[in-house]
Amino acid sequence: MERTVVIIGGGYGGTLVAKELDADANVILIDPREGFVNAAASLRALTRPDWAPNAFFPYATLLERGQIIRDRAVSVDPHGVTLASGERVRADYLVLATGSDYPYPAKPRPDKTGIAEQLDDLRETHKELSGAARALILGAGPVGLELAGEITDVWPDKSVIIIDRAAELLAGFLPEVRDNLHRQLNERGIELRLGTSLTAPPPVPAGTAARFAVTTDNDEEIVADIWFRAFGLQINTGYLVDGHLTALTDHGMIPVTPHLNVRGHDRVYAVGDLADLPDPKMASYAMEHAVIVVANIKAQLAGEMPEAIHIPTSDRRILLPLGTHAGVGQLPTADGPVAATAETVHQRKGADLFTARFTARFNRSRP
Numbered sequence: 001m002e003r004t005v006v007i008i009g010g011g012y013g014g015t016l017v018a019k020e021l022d023a024d025a026n027v028i029l030i031d032p033r034e035g036f037v038n039a040a041a042s043l044r045a046l047t048r049p050d051w052a053p054n055a056f057f058p059y060a061t062l063l064e065r066g067q068i069i070r071d072r073a074v075s076v077d078p079h080g081v082t083l084a085s086g087e088r089v090r091a092d093y094l095v096l097a098t099g100s101d102y103p104y105p106a107k108p109r110p111d112k113t114g115i116a117e118q119l120d121d122l123r124e125t126h127k128e129l130s131g132a133a134r135a136l137i138l139g140a141g142p143v144g145l146e147l148a149g150e151i152t153d154v155w156p157d158k159s160v161i162i163i164d165r166a167a168e169l170l171a172g173f174l175p176e177v178r179d180n181l182h183r184q185l186n187e188r189g190i191e192l193r194l195g196t197s198l199t200a201p202p203p204v205p206a207g208t209a210a211r212f213a214v215t216t217d218n219d220e221e222i223v224a225d226i227w228f229r230a231f232g233l234q235i236n237t238g239y240l241v242d243g244h245l246t247a248l249t250d251h252g253m254i255p256v257t258p259h260l261n262v263r264g265h266d267r268v269y270a271v272g273d274l275a276d277l278p279d280p281k282m283a284s285y286a287m288e289h290a291v292i293v294v295a296n297i298k299a300q301l302a303g304e305m306p307e308a309i310h311i312p313t314s315d316r317r318i319l320l321p322l323g324t325h326a327g328v329g330q331l332p333t334a335d336g337p338v339a340a341t342a343e344t345v346h347q348r349k350g351a352d353l354f355t356a357r358f359t360a361r362f363n364r365s366r367p
Contacts, residue, residue, distance in 0.1 A: 004027075005017075005027050005093040005095065007028070007094075008095070010031035010068075011272065016294070017271065017290045017297075018062060019361055021298070022064055022065050023064075025297075026067075029066060029069070030089065032072040032113050035060075040349070040353045041354070042106055046150070049123045049126045052119055052122050052123070056118065056119065058115065069089065071084055072239075073098070076244065078245060093297055096268070096274060097271050097290075098236040098272075102143070104206075129226055131225075133158065134158070138162075138228070138230060139162070139164055139229065140162045140163070143230040144231070145181070147228060152189070161191045161193065169192075173316055174339055176339045177330050184328065193222075198214050198215065200214070235273055245268065256270050258310060259310075260292050271289035271292075271293055296308050315337055317332055325342065327346070328340070
């Protein structure tokens with residue numbers, strides 16, 4: 001009898017697991033959305049609405065044999081999933097891949113699950129942004145920096161200010177990477193306010209054009225016409241709080257073994273942001289986890305012992321485009337980490353933000 005593999009979450013890791021196991025098992029992918037959103041492309045989708053469809057891939061084209069259930073998991077146990085609709089889906093193997101949420105526009109708003117409404121949301125926010133002379137970004141991590149890069153790529157004369165309570169950019173990365181980042185931001189006229197925060201949130205909704213003033217805890221007044229939040233990752237493990245599968249860590253994540261099994265369950269796996277691992281919460285790591293899980297489930301389906309393990313690395317890597325051609329990066333090598341050139345960042349990420357990779361995964365041509 002063919003075994004059933006249920007994957008909860010259709011993000012970077014979940015869709016890869018589903019795709020790779022489609023020929024080997026009865027695959028069921030569960031997600032409330034209509035399609036996969038390449039979050040790496042979301043910020044360009046905001047600033048370039050004609051390009052925005054490149055970031056969205058309907059689940060309908062992902063699998064040849066498997067099933068897509070558009071619903072939300074509300075409880076999981078070792079034998080299956082209970083959905084918000086009340087439906088029960090039994091499983092021989094479970095893969096938890098629900099990832100994390102992040103403030104819009106880096107990821108769609110949670111209540112926008114259809115591709116058309118997600119695109120409409122981006123188009124509306126684009127109109128608001130296009131008419132704003134001064135944009136304020138709260139958060140100087142990769143998301144905030146990439147957003148500033150995409151804005152100044154499309155509107156070179158638009159003023160952009162980034163505020164962050166951290167004292168430095170990309171802490172822990174090579175000094176030459178950080179110095180190059182500062183240089184490129186200065187060339188674009190992007191202003192940084194590091195080591196400070198606001199005394200109160202902006203008085204207008206994020207992504208809405210309206211002149212407002214805010215004050216930092218250094219008593220500086222900043223006037224802007226629109227603002228965006230670029231911090232606040234939230235792990236999606238709410239469907240596990242009932243404890244029917246496992247107890248979560250103090251940080252709301254799932255304890256896993258080196259084989260990426262949920263501890264205590266040899267046929268339940270977790271990948272990506274929700275796995276309690278020291279890996280950064282980045283798409284590339286979720287896909288690395290997915291490869292390990294695919295190998296282990298294939299071994300189990302063949303009656304063999306799973307042998308693939310995930311060994312977290314201390315190497316720090318990043319590809320941080322600032323628009324289509326600029327940006328900084330750091331990549332691991334056998335001799336240690338090295339800085340990536342702007343051309344390398346362009347070739348590996350900035351040119352299409354991984355669109356070609358997901359075009360192939362979802363068996364479709366570019367829109």
